[in-house]
Amino acid sequence: MRGRPLLFTSYASDAGLLPTTTKRVAVVVLVVAAVLAPFGKLPLLGFLGGAGWHLVLAQVLVFAIGALGLNILTGLAGQVSLGHAFFMGVGAYAGVVLGGTSTATLWGLGLPIWIWIPGAGLVAALIGVLVSPVAVRVRGLYLGIVTLGLVFLGDHLFRNLDFICGAPGIGREWPKLQLKLWKEGTPLFDLAHDGRWFGVDVSGTQKQIIFLIPLVVLAALATKNLTRTRVGRALQAIRDRDIAAEIMGVAEFRHKTIAFAISSFFAGVAGALLGSIIGTLNPEYWSLALSVEFIAILLIGGAGTVSGTLMGSTFVVASAHLVEDFTRLLARTAAGHSPLHYVADLIVARGNHFGLISLEPTGPGLSVYQFNQLLYGLLIVLFLLFEPLGLYGIWGRVRNFWRSWPFTY
């Protein structure tokens, strides 16, 4: 009905994935924006077309896939998991053994992409299922510790299984994102090298971004769909009150295992894609810090919601680089003569003058890296204190304000 977007007259339309026109339009606009962003065609966000940003954008998309997996486990099923990095690592190494080239010291089967990407996910899911008999019996803090143990188990295994993971500190190369039918020489679609699409010069990373967007859309739709299926409702019941759910007839252990399996599948695929995009990763990469980064994505974005997860992954992955670019801009402003240069000079340290952030290798001021660490931690604390629903909560408030404007009181 026009003007009554929240009125649903059939169960089908209420339970729809994109029930309102606004949501449908928003998804289309978002996908179009995501396609245009790496080419620098977005208004105001033209800097995203710069070569330095492409790898960041690709990472945003891969982290989004991984975060959607963790969202199913933590946001939907309520299982605190610090082990996401472990599952990503397992999937990444499954992918590299399935798809990578074998050498004298490394295992690799050289299989094509349509085997190694799903294969990475499946192996990770299998490990998730193997881990769950232990994990489903505990909850809360104890589950957190069990999954933490997984990360350290992974740390030890990845550092010692040289023939799978490469030497510690060195790592190995992941198979490139190239579509081949079997093991032939020239791929059908080569996403790893620069080329020309429809008369436009595209770099390898830009192609990878275009390839990743449908994968993220698929993952997001799958997650959103999961919430309205029987399994999804069971997971939400477990999240809300697992004993009550069990009494009502929801098989607690079975559904928790399903949650672990699905979440690990997403993590495995994300891990393999991450390895392929970055090229080489060393075994220390799958560390507790990576797990915490995913938790931060969920908390900052809004646990349990798909749009929150996407906002969170964009924010967390891009914020480090945004701060760097912003600092560089401040440094230029401080060196210039505009009226803002006093403010900029105060914030940025140049030479031996005091400043909060410094781009210089030595001298006063925090390095951009240290400033990012501080900002990161501060944001997590602030979000937990003031906006537990994260960016999605903030978006919700903004939307509600305008929805009932001018009668927002």
Added chain:
Amino acid sequence: MRKLAVKAGALAIVGALIFAACGKSNDNKKASKSAKKAAAVKTDFGATDTKIRVGLLADLSGPFSTLVRDIVLAQQVYWDRLNKAGGIAGRQVELDIEDTKYDVPTHKQKFAAMAAKDASGVLMISQSTGSPHTASIAKDLEADNLIAIPLTWYSGWADPAFGKNVFEAYTNYCLEGMNVTQFIKDQGGKKIALVTFPGEYGQDGAAGVKQAAKALGLQIAYDGEGKVIPPSATNPNPDVSAIVQSIVSSRADWVYASVNPTTLARLMGGAAGKGFKGKWTGASPSYADTLLKSDVKNLIDTSWYQSQYTVAFGTNVSGMSTMVDALKTDKPDARTSDAYVYGWTEAEIAEAILKKAAGDGDITRAGVVKAAFELDKVDFGGLAPSQSWKGEPNSYIVRESYMFKPKLSLYKDASLSGGGSTGLELIKGPFESDLAKNYDYKGPCFKPAA
């Protein structure tokens, strides 16, 4: 109140994004006095009529950050001086210093930004920290027609199949290992305990040491090649007790270590605590002069012998006074460090290459690559052995290194203006062992797994 705070926060975030975006689109075009002279050379990316951009991929917050910060500082002072003297081809050289945090994905991402095919890209990379990091961009350098001077001394950089556009400075870990093993033999050593990090850095040196030990009749009493776990952000203090135990029970009289300064301190301290009385040496990056004010300073004074690819700070060579005077004038409060020599000589190499390219009238990226390959010997005024990259690797690779002895009595922890000294006394050098001199270079001594 909370609504106000949320609104203010949202506005601030949007404002910041707009700021960042607006900042990128403007480009101040300054009038150039030497525009005519500047326009005479060909340019493509990384160079405009007024400036040339040179990139540095530096580890400013990772395990080697103490050394790298000093190296970057030396480069900054060098280029500032050059700019004051007129720059290159009438253009000012602008440095693009990026922090890679000794992390391979960050290194690749920063490189991608530097390789941009527009004015924000660079013309060449005068420093690329880390062996695996430089290896990860080696093929991209060729694809993008960029050259990089590595801040790593892996023997594979001289091999065109491995690092064609990687212009190595000084000798490499493998030949250094041979030279140092010869030194050990000259000092009367008979049994060597070998402990290294895994990967190109540690195992390349180990390859050289093992070859030399075999040729000179020395015994490798403990083979710890690749067994020491390197510190990382998630594991800053890896356990070395097993390695220490192995060193002690091997009863070696010399230890060759290719690690980093903090790990070296723990190894030396741990072994001395178990009564080990042997001598220590190893690859140059294992040591930093800050160890002379740490807990192990007495051990370093009695037992560590420092191999260097260049001279130390303050060594009496002709080029030293220019460097020291420039540093003292520009950065009098900076600490005294041997690492400045690395940065200074890196910048000298970069300047020589750019000046040659400018002289040939072509400072496009391809022109710079060509000039680098055709450069005659770069002379560092004694700071390091002179070198070039013309012809066959076997004919041009640098085979000489130096041996220094750190001495507490010579060490003075003061700033440059305060007359600080890093405490290294020259024993011999530049010298090359017979093995290094006759070594037939066909490729890297150590081939990594991938």
